[in-house]
Amino acid sequence: xxxxxxxxxLIAVFSGPAEYRETPHDLxxxxxxxxxxxxxxxxxxxxxxxxxxxxxxxxxxxxxxxFGGLITALGIMTVLYVCLCFGxxxxxxxxxxxxxxxxxxxxxxxxxxxxxxxxxxNVEYIFTPAVIVVGIGAYLGAIFGTPPWANPLWWLACYVLxxxxxxxxxxxxxxxxxxxxxxxxxxxxxFCVAAIPHFSLHRWALEGAIWYPRGTMGIFTCLPFALxxxxxxxxxxxxxxxxxxxxxxxxxxxxxxxxxLIIFAFATLILNSGIAPGATAVGKSNxxxxxxxxxxxxxxxxxxxxxxxxxxxxxxxxxxxxxxYGRQIYxxxxxxxxxxxxxxxxxxRKTPYRALIAGSLLGLxxxxxxxxxxxHGPVAGVLLNMAVFGAVLAYIFQMLSFIVLRxxxxxxxxxxxxxxxxxxxxxxxxxxxxxxxxxxxxxxxxPGAWGASVWFLCGLLYFALYARRRLVLSPEEEFAIHSxxxxxxxxxxxxxx
Numbered sequence: 258x259x260x261x262x263x264x265x266x267l268i269a270v271f272s273g274p275a276e277y278r279e280t281p282h283d284l285x286x287x288x289x290x291x292x293x294x295x296x297x298x299x300x301x302x303x304x305x306x307x308x309x310x311x312x313x314x315x316x317x318x319x320x321x322x323x324f325g326g327l328i329t330a331l332g333i334m335t336v337l338y339v340c341l342c343f344g345x346x347x348x349x350x351x352x353x354x355x356x357x358x359x360x361x362x363x364x365x366x367x368x369x370x371x372x373x374x375x376x377x378x379n380v381e382y383i384f385t386p387a388v389i390v391v392g393i394g395a396y397l398g399a400i401f402g403t404p405p406w407a408n409p410l411w412w413l414a415c416y417v418l419x420x421x422x423x424x425x426x427x428x429x430x431x432x433x434x435x436x437x438x439x440x441x442x443x444x445x446x447x448f449c450v451a452a453i454p455h456f457s458l459h460r461w462a463l464e465g466a467i468w469y470p471r472g473t474m475g476i477f478t479c480l481p482f483a484l485x486x487x488x489x490x491x492x493x494x495x496x497x498x499x500x501x502x503x504x505x506x507x508x509x510x511x512x513x514x515x516x517x518l519i520i521f522a523f524a525t526l527i528l529n530s531g532i533a534p535g536a537t538a539v540g541k542s543n544x545x546x547x548x549x550x551x552x553x554x555x556x557x558x559x560x561x562x563x564x565x566x567x568x569x570x571x572x573x574x575x576x577x578x579x580x581x582y583g584r585q586i587y588x589x590x591x592x593x594x595x596x597x598x599x600x601x602x603x604x605x606r607k608t609p610y611r612a613l614i615a616g617s618l619l620g621l622x623x624x625x626x627x628x629x630x631x632x633h634g635p636v637a638g639v640l641l642n643m644a645v646f647g648a649v650l651a652y653i654f655q656m657l658s659f660i661v662l663r664x665x666x667x668x669x670x671x672x673x674x675x676x677x678x679x680x681x682x683x684x685x686x687x688x689x690x691x692x693x694x695x696x697x698x699x700x701x702x703x704p705g706a707w708g709a710s711v712w713f714l715c716g717l718l719y720f721a722l723y724a725r726r727r728l729v730l731s732p733e734e735e736f737a738i739h740s741x742x743x744x745x746x747x748x749x750x751x752x753x754x
Contacts, residue, residue, distance in 0.1 A: 275368035276726040277734070278593070295501055298431040299493055299510025302577050304517050305438035306489035309574030311445060311525040312546050312567060313392035314641055318482030319540030321699060322475025324530050325468030330479035331486065331526060335519055337688040338487045340681035341652055342515045344659040346508035347675040349494035351662075352736065353503040356588035357494035358655045360733040364740050365658035365666065368728065369720075371737070374654040375589045376716040380647025380709050382582035385489060387620040388640040389575045390415050395543035396568050412624060419576045420617040423583055426606040427499050430580050434573065441570035442521070444563065448546065449524045451553045455532040478699050480692040481645040486522040488648050489574060490514055491655070492581035495588070498732075504672035546570075579613065582620075586612035593729035594720065627708075642696050642705030647713075649689040649696075656682040656689070666740055 318327040354360040358378050363371025393415055394408035403411075423430050469475055493511050497503045529545055530536045533552045539545045547564045554563060587609035590599035603610045627639050659682045662669065675681060696706040728734065 275728050277728045277730055278726075296506045296509045296513070298435065299496060299500065299506055300514045300517070301435040301438045302431065302496060302580070303490045303493050303510060303514030304442070305434045305573035306492050306577035306581065307487055307514075307518050307574060308438060308441045308445075308521070309389045309392065309571040310486035310488065311521055312441075312570040313395070313543065314388060314485040315482055315522075315526060316529070316539050316542060316545040317641070318479040319530060319536045321471075321482060322477075322479035323468055323470040324536050326471060326475030326479045327483060327530075328523075328526060329476045330483035331522060333476075333480065333688060334483040334487060335522075337484070337652070337685050337692075338490065338515060338518075340677055340685035340688075341491065341656065342511050343675035343677045344656060344682055344685070345491060345494055346511045346673050347671055348655075348659060348662065349497055349507040349511070350504040350672045351669050352733075353497035353500075353507070354588070354733045354736065355495060355498040355584050356592070356731075356733040357497070357585065358491065358651050358658075359585075359589060359592075359594075360736070361494075361658040361662070362654050363733055364737040365661035366654070368725070370654060370658075371733075372589075372594050372720050372724075373717070374651055374658070375585070375594060376713060376720075377647045377651035377654065378585055379582070379589070379716070380712055381488070381644050381651060382492070382578055382585050382647075383616055383620050384623065384640050384644035384647065384709070386575050386578045386582070387624040388644055389571050389578070390620075391624060391640065392543060393568060393571045393575065396547060396564060396571065399544050399547055400564050400568075409625060409628065412621060415572075415575060416579075416617045416621050419572070419579050420613050422576065423579050423613050424603065424606065424608050424610045426608060430576075430608075434577050434580070437569045437573040437576060440566060441573045442517075444546075444567045444570065445521055445525060447563070448549060448553065448567075449521075449528050452528040452532050452549060455552055456528060457531060474698075477691070477695050480695045481642055484645055484648070484692060485641060486526075487515075487518060488645065489578055489581070490518065491648075491652070492578065492585075495581055495584040508673040579617065582616040583609045583613040586616055588731070588733065591729065592731040592734050593727050594724050597729060639705035639708070642699075642703075643709040643712075645692065646696055646706050646709035649692045650713075652689040653686050653693075656685045668743065669740065 315327070318330065321327075322330065348361050349357070352360050352364060356363070356375070359371050359375030362374035390412045391408070394411035397403070397411050398405065398408055419433075422433050471478070490511070493507065493514070497507065500506050525546075529549045530539055532549055534548060539548055542548050544564070546567055550563050550567065586595060587600050587602070589595045590597055590612060599612045599615055600609065601611055602608060623643075624640065659675075660679050663679055677684075697703055730738075
């Protein structure tokens, strides 16, 4: 055997082309979805997917870089999401498939990059609800006085209840999302207005230190926590096949949701950190808004009732992202990247119940594993970094897809054009890359980034060794192949004429 032959064989495995098999009998007929959503439903789904970030998770950044570091990082993340969302508002109505980011990358960059993008989103959507359910357990434990060992029981109950709601039907999914999102925004609005008289600039300081206790490095390490108050809005393109008139509804839903989130993100960070008990206590808490409500309303029954209603913020995101991973797993399975049996939808309700159950089991198992294994940081912080790892990697590939689609697939019909164009996509790529590096800088949360890397590597091995040869001509794949064929013949069309 020539020297280096094993290495060449390994390279061939990972660089070989994708292969399509004959579509299994009636597979696509058994994988149908039902259209229901309009602009309001998309707005509620987008805001609901993210709003938990204002209730829990962002506050860990106060300890990582102080108030100054965190609010500066929030400004940077706002720029990232403005650029990202304008790009998504252009791509989602142009490629209105349930695959979302995977379908963008598949059309622009081919099967390998399509799968990598889909796998990155899978990491994000499996771990994000796992982070949120830890926060729900903490809030409910604080309200009802249950011991810490009982928190996993709250987690289990939440997964069963809200995966069940998503299985019941798309009408139930969007209806629950709208109700809990409106309740969450109402609680945040009540808190923000009531907190203003209690506000003091001095409470922003971390244990009496300056606003930037860790200097520029503090801003860098705060990026993942600032991203948390926007993470999840990018799931909206996954609802394309369940949306009436996606060409009109998608851009409006994405951009109005982003505007809402920007307002509440800055208001929550400034006011929740600027009232008693101050930035240090808020940074250490698993229920930061509950601390703020105690300051404003005291420790009585009124505060506990408000905190119970405040759980709707966490529930809104938990429910919305369960919807997201159900559709995301479904779309990759329908195309053969994941096992195709995961794409089967309920016979009458037309919901991807198998994908929903599989995603719920994975998320709950991961949260329990991190909870009971020795680790250096809080379980929520570790899981948060795992979710952010997948998110920023997906953002990089989505914006690369945007650039390639603009340059090489200009003929695709675009009902909406991003005013930020390719420059905006490049800005989003640069910020995402810096955030990816930042995940490995905080030693307390570094295990989460490494854990997500291992998950990602296992997924790549599965595709290289098995799934790459068993793809199915789903709507996303057919659209991508048709676009490739048009691109291939475009240079010879003038001569043929």
